[in-house]
Amino acid sequence: MLEVPNRDRRAERRSGTRAEILEAARGLCAANGLASLSLRDLARQIGLKAPSLYSYFESKNAIYDAMFAQGCQQLLDERPARIPTDLLDGIRTILGYFVSFCVADPVRYQLLFQRTIPGFEPSAQSYAISQTAMRLTLEWFADHDLDRPEVVDLFTAVGSGIAAQQNSNEPGGDRWTRLVDDAALMFVRHITAGDDQPATPRRKSR
């Protein structure tokens, strides 16, 4: 008997259904809030009964975890192909990407960056993906001699702040997102400023 290396249609179908479930979950969460996702609603949305979901995910938290992993993967996959070498252009690019990623899907933002679902903790595997995304950003910072923790933390604070304000106070709008270039300039001015007014001292400061 010849074993023809056929496509595994069963596996394809299965992972297709998994993707369908996650997509439906995304839609429901966007409509009703991340915390109010229910397996009944979710199953009905794709023409199944609730117990059938357990053939694809072992629990509700496993669905959250898959959404978390998917979100982290998107953060990785959709990142700018090349970050400009110029300091200001680079910061603008990174900051702009992060903010637009966060406001493009507030539910995803809540799941990835706020810790607000009572029983949910991402699995080690999922968390590792998010760590990879962070590491790639850190590399660019290191290439520009900006890998001091205070500098990186200040940068992430600026990005988080713009995203948080936009999503909390005016979801879907641009009142804060349009400040990205301005914020990038603010950050770059600060980290390139002279030491007459020491900001984030590279060494002991007094």
Next chain:
Amino acid sequence: MLEVPNRDRRAERRSGTRAEILEAARGLCAANGLASLSLRDLARQIGLKAPSLYSYFESKNAIYDAMFAQGCQQLLDERPARIPTDLLDGIRTILGYFVSFCVADPVRYQLLFQRTIPGFEPSAQSYAISQTAMRLTLEWFADHDLDRPEVVDLFTAVGSGIAAQQNSNEPGGDRWTRLVDDAALMFVRHITAGDDQPATPRRKSR
């Protein structure tokens, strides 16, 4: 009959119990998360049965609303008595107060500044209190000719970002809060910078 203007002990007792309920709610939320508050647990915590709570609050959301209003009132009441006139000192003071307020009670922060409880919207009365707090800050900005929306929004983004990062990634720590002075300097440098690299142009920019 002489009507002696006695203290209304009944009203005192009632508002005392209301305060007790809110304090117990705060404790439970801090322990289990804002979203997982239950009326049964809450009542048990103060030696009552769940239905009795309805003598003090008409619904669970009314409890959330009272917590919201209380938080806003705290933001007002505990604000610095006097904000320094000097620009950098003033920004440092305002930013420092806001951030320490946010990280002092992450649950309160979540309730006031993130919109994450599925069915809850603050009442108009409660929301008005938070507006008052914002207005007072705006006045200081106006006194320094900084009341352009972009400047204020950039400032709130910086404050929110520090608080959000601290509460999400290291609740109770100081990895981000210790950056407050640095962030204040960054902000002030930016808004006082020359127009060679226009930041938040006061007038039309091209």
Next chain:
DNA sequence: GTCTATATTTGGATAGAC
């Protein structure tokens, strides 16, 4: 893999006695 049926728990809220 999907279903029906159900276990089990839990939640907010109400009725009515005391």
Next chain:
DNA sequence: GTCTATCCAAATATAGAC
């Protein structure tokens, strides 16, 4: 005002037939 008793709805999850 507080309680007991209860309603009603919803949730996650499992058992077992098909």
